[in-house]
Amino acid sequence: MQKEENKIQAVIQINDLKKSFGTNEVLRNFNLQLNEGENIVVLGKSGSGKSVLIKCIIGLIKPDSGSIKVFGEEVTDLSHDNLDKMRVKVGFLFQSNALYDSMTVRENLEFPLRRHWVQKGKENVNDLIIEALKNVGLAETIDMMPSELSGGMRKRIALARTLILKPKIILYDEPTSGLDPITGKEISRLMLDIQKKYNTSSIIISHDMNCVKITANRIILLIDGTCYASGTYDELKKSSDSKIKQFFD
Amino acid sequence: MKSTILKDFLSETGDLTRFTMSFFREAFRPRYEFSEFLKQCYVIGNKTLPLVGITGFIMGLVITIQSHPSLKAFGAESWLPSVVSVSLVREIIPVITALICAGKIGSSIGAELGSMKVTEQIDAMEVSGTNPFKYLVVTRVFAATLILPILVVLSDAISLYGAYLGINLKQVVSFDLFTNQIFEKLTFSDVLPSIIKSYFFGFCIGIIGCFKGFYTINGTQGVGRSANSAVVTATFVVFIIDLMAAQIADIFQIT
Ligand SMILES: Nc1ncnc2c1ncn2[C@@H]1O[C@H](COP(=O)(O)OP(=O)(O)OP(=O)(O)O)[C@@H](O)[C@H]1O
Ligand SMILES: [Mg+2]
Numbered sequence: 001m002q003k004e005e006n007k008i009q010a011v012i013q014i015n016d017l018k019k020s021f022g023t024n025e026v027l028r029n030f031n032l033q034l035n036e037g038e039n040i041v042v043l044g045k046s047g048s049g050k051s052v053l054i055k056c057i058i059g060l061i062k063p064d065s066g067s068i069k070v071f072g073e074e075v076t077d078l079s080h081d082n083l084d085k086m087r088v089k090v091g092f093l094f095q096s097n098a099l100y101d102s103m104t105v106r107e108n109l110e111f112p113l114r115r116h117w118v119q120k121g122k123e124n125v126n127d128l129i130i131e132a133l134k135n136v137g138l139a140e141t142i143d144m145m146p147s148e149l150s151g152g153m154r155k156r157i158a159l160a161r162t163l164i165l166k167p168k169i170i171l172y173d174e175p176t177s178g179l180d181p182i183t184g185k186e187i188s189r190l191m192l193d194i195q196k197k198y199n200t201s202s203i204i205i206s207h208d209m210n211c212v213k214i215t216a217n218r219i220i221l222l223i224d225g226t227c228y229a230s231g232t233y234d235e236l237k238k239s240s241d242s243k244i245k246q247f248f249d
Numbered sequence: 250m251k252s253t254i255l256k257d258f259l260s261e262t263g264d265l266t267r268f269t270m271s272f273f274r275e276a277f278r279p280r281y282e283f284s285e286f287l288k289q290c291y292v293i294g295n296k297t298l299p300l301v302g303i304t305g306f307i308m309g310l311v312i313t314i315q316s317h318p319s320l321k322a323f324g325a326e327s328w329l330p331s332v333v334s335v336s337l338v339r340e341i342i343p344v345i346t347a348l349i350c351a352g353k354i355g356s357s358i359g360a361e362l363g364s365m366k367v368t369e370q371i372d373a374m375e376v377s378g379t380n381p382f383k384y385l386v387v388t389r390v391f392a393a394t395l396i397l398p399i400l401v402v403l404s405d406a407i408s409l410y411g412a413y414l415g416i417n418l419k420q421v422v423s424f425d426l427f428t429n430q431i432f433e434k435l436t437f438s439d440v441l442p443s444i445i446k447s448y449f450f451g452f453c454i455g456i457i458g459c460f461k462g463f464y465t466i467n468g469t470q471g472v473g474r475s476a477n478s479a480v481v482t483a484t485f486v487v488f489i490i491d492l493m494a495a496q497i498a499d500i501f502q503i504t
């Protein structure tokens with residue numbers, strides 16, 4: 001184990017991250033390291049700053065201080081163009097799905113591909129879209145509007161849109177919320193498949209213990225703005241700390 | 250209390266100015282979202298044309314009917330076409346069209362961008378490598394700037410036809426005579442300022458709608474507020490520009 005750790009590369013490295021909104025200190029001295037090929041689940045109460053954390057990673061929110069390195073590059077120092085380049089390699093699933101509701105499902109999935117259009121060609125784009133939709137089991141919805149879909153279907157379309165560029169790192173904000181347990185499990189398996197197939201690394205925010213069990217290589221508890229504990233599912237489940245225990249009851 | 254209102258006003262003006270400056274910074278740098286621009290032109294023009302046309306027609310008709318008695322009192326009935334057409338083309342139609350567009354375009358841009366903002370669609374564009382400012386703001390502002398003068402010219406024509414019908418209610422004037430009378434008085438220096446003015450109307454309506462939408466806060470409630478204040482601010486600015494245009498025309502003796 002020790003020997004291997006030297007070889008493993010960190011794709012995301014967060015040190016001493018601080019972020020507050022007015023007097024509301026959301027993150028203080030948060031540290032995290034995501035290694036290549038690893039799935040980390042972040043657990044925390046509602047409002048504990050999980051969404052803020054991953055928005056800082058993708059550069060949507062500017063942290064007050066601290067460092068976030070993605071593929072060795074400091075996110076807060078990147079110019080807009082370089083940030084765009086970095087974002088091609090990082091997929092982001094929004095908690096609220098954030099589907100473009102003036103566009104059809106097809107156009108929604110096309111959107112991330114827009115700037116790769118020239119290289120890829122129309123035919124390939126179409127194939128990519130159909131493949132992405134098949135992955136989430138919604139190939140028949142391709143010409144529908146997001147408003148015509150159920151909440152769970154929208155979630156899966158959003159997931160397909162996140163995965164269509166085959167990013168190296170994927171940040172999932174509650175990928176299985178609003179899904180029935182069966183579909184939730186399918187999605188969790190899909191996430192695991194993608195990780196295995198493309199050797200992606202992900203940070204997953206989830207309250208769904210089934211999803212956590214299936215996908216997590218490591219779990220991090222975000223309490224009071226810091227990384228309170230970290231370990232595998234079984235390790236944390238055995239813990240006697242009451243703050244940790246309440247997540248696993 | 251008074252000072253906070255003043256402070257709010259000034260900081261809002263400052264923000265709007267900064268927003269406008271970033272518009273000019275982004276507008277002329279690639280990449281250009283041409284197809285979205287065309288789509289917005291279609292949406293904006295298509296949405297407002299019926300209303301603008303009907304209003305123009307009614308304005309032409311009504312102004313003619315109402316000016317008739319007073320001109321008749323001076324025995325200047327034959328002046329009716331030229332007097333009416335000058336006031337329609339120079340002032341009434343551009344301002345009415347701009348006000349309608351401030352209501353229709355301003356509110357729809359404000360609400361659309363506002364709801365995109367609060368449902369994180371703008372953030373989603375940002376992370377998928379499309380500059381939302383270019384894709385949403387620049388296209389809409391250019392579309393509004395381009396379409397408004399076109400609407401004004403169309404509405405001018407429709408309103409003059411309305412005026413023609415209005416005159417024929419009381420007397421018989423042939424269409425040829427009517428147009429002759431109009432173009433005797435209506436010159437290029439009447440039309441050009443009103444068209445230049447319309448570009449500014451369009452630009453301001455677009456940029457204010459986008460500004461209000463882009464900085465929407467407080468969820469769904471904020472969307473309504475953005476749409477509403479986009480209309481109010483745009484209406485106000487239309488009048489300010491009209492006032493300035495009148496002064497400038499006066500200075501340069503374009504009368
Ligand atoms: N843009 C913002 N402006 C002000 N405060 C914010 C903003 N975004 C988040 N917050 C605050 O940050 C805190 C953490 O929010 P966050 O959305 O990260 O919670 P979360 O852990 O994702 O919760 P949930 O599980 O409910 O999604 C909350 O107290 C929230 O009020
Ligand atoms: Mg959240």
